[in-house]
Amino acid sequence: MKKILGMGNALVDILIKLENDNVLATYDLPKGSMQLVDRLKSERILEGTEYLDKTIASGGSAANTIHGLAALGVGTGFLGTIGKDHWGELFEQDIRNNNIEPKLIYSNTESGRAVALVSKDSERTFATFLGAAVELSADDIDEGTFRGYDYFHIEGYLVQNKELIGKAVSMAKRLGLKVSLDLASYNVVEDNLEVLRELVKNNVDILFANEEEAKSFTGKEPGGAIIDIAKEVEIAIVKQGKNGSIIKRGNEYAEVSAIKADSIDTTGAGDLYASGFLYGLINGKTIKRSGEMGTLLSGRVIEIIGPKLDESMWNEIKTNREFRH
Numbered sequence: 114m115k116k117i118l119g120m121g122n123a124l125v126d127i128l129i130k131l132e133n134d135n136v137l138a139t140y141d142l143p144k145g146s147m148q149l150v151d152r153l154k155s156e157r158i159l160e161g162t163e164y165l166d167k168t169i170a171s172g173g174s175a176a177n178t179i180h181g182l183a184a185l186g187v188g189t190g191f192l193g194t195i196g197k198d199h200w201g202e203l204f205e206q207d208i209r210n211n212n213i214e215p216k217l218i219y220s221n222t223e224s225g226r227a228v229a230l231v232s233k234d235s236e237r238t239f240a241t242f243l244g245a246a247v248e249l250s251a252d253d254i255d256e257g258t259f260r261g262y263d264y265f266h267i268e269g270y271l272v273q274n275k276e277l278i279g280k281a282v283s284m285a286k287r288l289g290l291k292v293s294l295d296l297a298s299y300n301v302v303e304d305n306l307e308v309l310r311e312l313v314k315n316n317v318d319i320l321f322a323n324e325e326e327a328k329s330f331t332g333k334e335p336g337g338a339i340i341d342i343a344k345e346v347e348i349a350i351v352k353q354g355k356n357g358s359i360i361k362r363g364n365e366y367a368e369v370s371a372i373k374a375d376s377i378d379t380t381g382a383g384d385l386y387a388s389g390f391l392y393g394l395i396n397g398k399t400i401k402r403s404g405e406m407g408t409l410l411s412g413r414v415i416e417i418i419g420p421k422l423d424e425s426m427w428n429e430i431k432t433n434r435e436f437r438h
Contacts (some may be wrong), residue, residue, distance in 0.1 A: 115263040115395040116188035120281060120289075121175025122246035122270050123193030123217070125200045126147060127159065128168040128380060128419050134232055140240065142146070142233065145272075145325075147239040147298040154301045155242035158228050168418045171207035172227055174268035177381050177420040180390025181410060183211045192258060196245040200224035218253050219243035235376040235415065236317045238296075246293055247273070251280040256288060258293070264391065265290045269297035269326075272305040272312070282316040287349035291318045291347075295387055299325035306330070318347040319394075321387050327351045335359060335406050348400065350407075358408065359402045367401035372412040381420025385410040409436055 132135075135374050137144055140158050171180075176191055181323070183189045191213050195201035201224040204254070208215045225246030230238045236389060255276070259265065265285040270299055271278045282292050294317045309330065313320060322330060322343055325337035335351045342349035343361035352358045356369040386407035393403025413430065422430070432437055 114187060114189070116261060117179065117182055117264040117266055117391060118190045118192065118216075118259060118262040119175040119179035119266045120192040120249075120271065122173045122182055122225055122235060122243060123176060123191075123195045123204055124171075124173040124241065124243075124262065125204055125224060125247055126229055126380065126420060127226055128170070128229045128237075129162050130166045130230060130231050130378075130418065131233065132165070135233075137238055138228060142230065142238050142240055144238050146300050147238050147241060150240045150242055152242050152244070153224065155226065155228060155240060158240050169203070170419045170421050171204040172386050172420055173338040174270065174295055175266055175308050176208075177384035178295070178387045178391070179213055180211055180309030180421060181385045181416050182364065182392060183213045184422070185388065185392050185431065187392060190216050190262065192216040192249070192253075193222050194245045194247075194249040194253075196217040196220050196222050196224035198224055200226055201245070204299070216258065218249060220248050222248060229380050231378045231380065231418070235379050237380050239377065243246075249274070251276045254281055254284065256284065259285055259288050259290055259436050262290060264293060264395065266293040266295070266387070267389065268295050269301050269309065272301065272308055278312065281423070282312060286316050292319070293319040293387070295321040295389060296323075296326040296330065298344050299329045300324075302326050302329035310370055313342075314345050317345070319350070319391075320346045320348070321350045321383065321390075323352045342401055348394075350390065350404070352383055352411075353394060358386070362400050365400055367399070367404055368400060369404035369408050372408055374412040374415055377417040378418045380418075381414045382411040384420060385414045385422075406436060409433075413438070
């Protein structure tokens with residue numbers, strides 16, 4: 114089976130269930146966005162929400178996708194930077210426990226963490242302290258990084274390090290890997306539009322976007338956005354939440370309906386959609402079938418707090434005839 118290497122910000126997710134959205138206003142966090150914060154603001158938010166329920170898990174967009182693929186039995190690896198602290202230990206242990214090849218760089222800076230504030234309507238707002246995660250550099254990558262892998266999956270957040278992402282995708286392409294990019298957040302797309310457009314045009318084969326990201330990238334609603342994106346890449350995917358997803362590859366076009374789900378936290382929904390889609394793709398499934406696999410995983414993960422399905426849920430999915438056919 115094909116192997117997939119992921120690269121992204123190695124973050125520990127701290128998920129907090131909000132009683133109302135007042136906390137977002139208190140800390141000046143636009144609902145649904147991903148805001149970068151410094152260590153002090155991250156700590157202030159944690160102190161100010163001490164009384165609320167928390168769930169802690171290793172995270173980061175690309176890492177979540179790689180975890181999903183590994184749980185489905187795909188050979189995977191993950192490249193990222195962590196600190197030499199308890200957060201870093203938690204992240205590395207989780208990688209190793211899930212049979213993911215760790216390609217981790219160690220830093221004296223504190224490990225990155227993402228505080229995910231989950232609203233009553235299941236929308237989540239991220240206050241992210243990147244810490245050591247942002248120290249991954251172009252110098253950490255060479256041809257050996259990609260040896261043995263067939264696909265390279267990255268997150269849009271990395272565009273903030275133009276030298277790193279540029280070197281990584283061009284080297285992966287040169288070595289014959291398929292490059293998959295998840296745009297990750299509408300405000301990241303808005304702030305780095307020209308760089309992302311250049312990157313996508315030259316080096317990306319598979320592009321995942323939700324409808325806000327697709328609109329930021331193309332200026333169009335999903336139907337028009339997917340046509341524009343598909344001109345630049347081999348496979349374009351636009352996720353539309355409860356309205357399902359649309360997929361285009363050349364002249365092929367597929368619409369996939371969402372599944373019924375009791376949504377309590379959308380953290381990881383897009384990441385797990387990518388896991389299911391890539392799993393279908395490397396197993397020779399059609400784009401529609403691959404989209405259905407992604408939809409099933411995203412529909413399950415929004416029914417729990419956090420971006421990780423537990424072992425019993427994975428076993429249920431893997432034995433599900435709907436998933437396997």
